[in-house]
Amino acid sequence: MAEISYPFSTNTATGGTQAVSQGQWQQMSHLWNSDRVDFRLTASTYATGSLPFSSTVQNGNNVAISPGNAWVGGFYYSLTSPTNISIADNVTTNGRLDLIVIRADLTKGSVNLATIKGQPSSSPVAPSPIRSMGQQWDMPLLLVTVPAQQGVISLTQLYSFDYPATVAAPWNADILAGFVQSGQFILDMDSNNNYVQSEGFKGRDGYAVTRNLGKSKSYTPTFSNYTTGSVSAVNSSSKTGRWRWIAPNTVWFTANITTPGSHVIAPDNGRLGVTLPVPANGKAIQVLNGYIFNPSVRDDLPNQMLFTGLLENGTPKSTMALVRSNHANGDVDNMTLMPAASTLSISGVYEANAFNE
Known part of the structure; x- marks a missing residue:
């Protein structure tokens, strides 16, 4: 058949x-499931030795391993009491790397701890775990550094842990996050079509969208810190913006504003600003680059200008302040006007304030 x-x-x-x-x-x-220790890392921190299969070096070349459970090569394994693994001596003049693994051995019909001995070398390389379906299948547990001439061995933990399965919510993923385990991903399917489909993660710092899935989200950028005489010009400007979460607490955005042909836009005091799609983190200064096209060469300003958007430190900022190079002397000045019939464009990536720092 x-x-x-x-x-x-x-x-x-x-x-x-x-x-x-x-x-x-x-x-x-x-x-x-892939090979993993049957334990979820849901706490913020763990003390040394508190995790399953935690290990210590004892009496020179003995490795003491604490109890734990694991899923290895499609089989379940339990170590119910502490056990010792002996590491082979190394009397050579070169160091060696060994592996301690949990091995599912179908020829024996059991899962057990095992050691794979490496080769001494001036640049030692760890041996590869055995992964042969129907025969032996290893889950690496510990990397053992075995120094030359009977030096003191040291351990590096290699094993991976279980994690909560990703779940999906039709909406309100941020609210659902208050009721799931730490370390869990949540997909917001936006079934009510009022946001965008997105992925989020609940971790030690709280919940945050990790990325938007699909199209970017629109927003309407506008000027800030402008005079009352500039209100009509600001209101009649053409404004388009797009943004998306691209990583936890990290935003990409683009903003384009074209002013009407009748009036310049001037700041109320200091310098003009432009609004952001979501507030920026105020823990450190962030810098963005932009461009102004002044096709009619108005207001004694050049046809094309580069400017800088400053996200200043302090409290979280919903706007960026604008500064530009002075084409007359090369100094950096506050942007004290936006020419009429001109287009401002700025885009970039910045750290947001999703964790309310």
């Missing part, structure tokens, strides 16, 4: 089988 499938309640003429061999079990069950 070219087609085999399992497990079914009875054997069938079309290839379905009832009994499952240990090899078939591994072929099937290893797909359920």
